[in-house]
Amino acid sequence: MTESPPISTGAAPLDDTSPPPPKAPLSAWTWREIAYLLSNFPLDVVAFVVLLVWLTLGIGLSVTVVGLPLLATGLVACRRYGKLERARARALLGVEVEEPSPLRAREKGFFPWLWACLKDPVAWRHALFAFIRLPWAVLTFSVTLVSLFVAWPALPWLARWLSNVDRAMVRGLLSPSDELERRIAELEADRMAVSDTAAADLRRIERDLHDGAQARLVALAMGLGLAKEKLLEGRADEGVAAMVDEAHGEVKLALQELRDLARGIHPAILTDRGLGPALASLAGRCTVPVATSVDLAERPAPAIEGIVYFTVSELLQNISKHSAARKASVEVWRVEDRLLIQVADDGRGGARLDGGSGMAGLAERLGSVDGLFVLDSPVGGPTRVTAELPWRARGETSRTGKR
Known part of the structure; x- marks a missing residue:
């Protein structure tokens, strides 16, 4: 055994990096917030346009064979967009948001995948995020840009207030939906651990049977076969008695190994x-x-x-x-x-x-x-x-x- 302090396997929640209070002159935190607020506008314009075109085409063509697959593909893209926004908020705003559980269909095949995509709450929340962000991005871009040249002494406090609203939106719409979704992700990991343990146990049982009791029983069968041949040929002597005695010992050892193996499975x-x-x-x-x-x-x-x-x-x-x-x-x-x-x-x-x-x-x-x-x-x-x-x-x- 080797050294370690007390260790717990209970999962600890991610901690948000809280920025220090704003102050003048502009700090590194404030410049990151300004960069986030200014970059919102071009990114949100592109996201809004793509979202609008995708929804229009997807809903309009939903009566055809291409409409629903188009909607599903767009929802998959919304998940990717949410991942990008989480990374941007993490880098510029210090907001740590857990990744939602991955999309999983109940069965293999195109239609189970299609249905899983269409009812994916994570993707729809990401789409809502892109939809409501454009008006806010226009406002924050304008206020931040004007403040850089006109009201820069108040910019640290303005940037903090505006970016706090963005922090709230990221946490509210881009984080896992609730405790249940986080629990699903944990249980997925636990299921893999249990599967690996079960597979290792099966390999151990197979190895023990092959190298232990099975080998002894094979030797026992061969020994009894030779003794039987000698008896049938009328050549019974002390050697036959010794072979039978040895076989009896092998039977007892094999039974003990099988008992130990059974006890290892469930006593x-x-x-x-x-x-x-x-x-x-x-x-x-x-x-x-x-x-x-x-x-x-x-x-x-x-x-x-x-x-x-x-x-x-x-x-x-x-x-x-x-x-x-x-x-x-x-x-x-x-x-x-x-x-x-x-x-x-x-x-x-x-x-x-x-x-x-x-x-x-x-x-x-x-x-x-x-x-x-x-x-x-x-x-x-x-x-x-x-x-x-x-x-x-x-x-x-x-x-x-x-x-």
């Missing part, structure tokens, strides 16, 4: 008896003495139980391999609709999410179910990992039962 003790006994079993296999405490009046959803089990399992493996600890502890409890886990040890500390100990994978797995993963591991120890999960996975119900 029977977790299904049958719940988190308390399952975590106690994990603690018993750790090379460091582990005290466990599971304070739950009922069982959470099966998916959440599985994530808790494998999270604790990997953390205890890290303690066994890297911590040089003398003791460790595992605590699980519930606070309202959240399930909390804390795994601590008195080892050397210095663990990091990017230290190659699997911490980053655990953080991704918890994030995929709207969980939180916090690592506190200063050099010299102690190390404390706190994880938080929803009590129930979406679409699942809890199972009653005492620990």
Whole structure:
């Protein structure tokens, strides 16, 4: 384990760079605002004209086969225009606006894409931005240009007031529509992480079956085949008995490997008896003495139980391999609709999410179910990992039962 301060996987919102208060003479901030206000006019004229022509042709030809595709293509262009305006506001006004979630059709094909484009709220908001900006651009261009030559002492305050209106428009019309849209983007990323984890697990299972139990069963079949031939030929001797004895040993090893593999997929003790006994079993296999405490009046959803089990399992493996600890502890409890886990040890500390100990994978797995993963591991120890999960996975119900 290597050093790191407390780390949380909870996503932090983007911070806007707030400009300092305006003052005379003209500051660098004011010149950027002036550049933004003066460049609005030519860009907004072009955007307005293109928008007007596109809407006129698209709506007018909507009764033909080219009208709706033309509208859809224009809406895709509106998304590109919004991206350009966000970049310009970021560079000249210091406004940090999150990118909206990408356009996605429910199915592949032209018509699903067409329908997704036509009902895309992001693109329509960008079109509205281009439509209402032209009158404002004419006003701000005129006021800024006149103030540069006539009222320049008041220009810093005028530029700030005018650009603040632009900031509000950018945030209101070019940002993601609401929390739901931002959540969609997060869930898309989480889905990819879960898919990668599932693919890695399937590859591990296939490798374990191929190199372990399958190889032993093949050897067993060959050994039993040779013993059978000798028996049929009437050449039974001590060698046949040894071959049968060896085959019996191979059967036991193969069965043990299959049990270990099944336990790695989903342990029977977790299904049958719940988190308390399952975590106690994990603690018993750790090379460091582990005290466990599971304070739950009922069982959470099966998916959440599985994530808790494998999270604790990997953390205890890290303690066994890297911590040089003398003791460790595992605590699980519930606070309202959240399930909390804390795994601590008195080892050397210095663990990091990017230290190659699997911490980053655990953080991704918890994030995929709207969980939180916090690592506190200063050099010299102690190390404390706190994880938080929803009590129930979406679409699942809890199972009653005492620990």
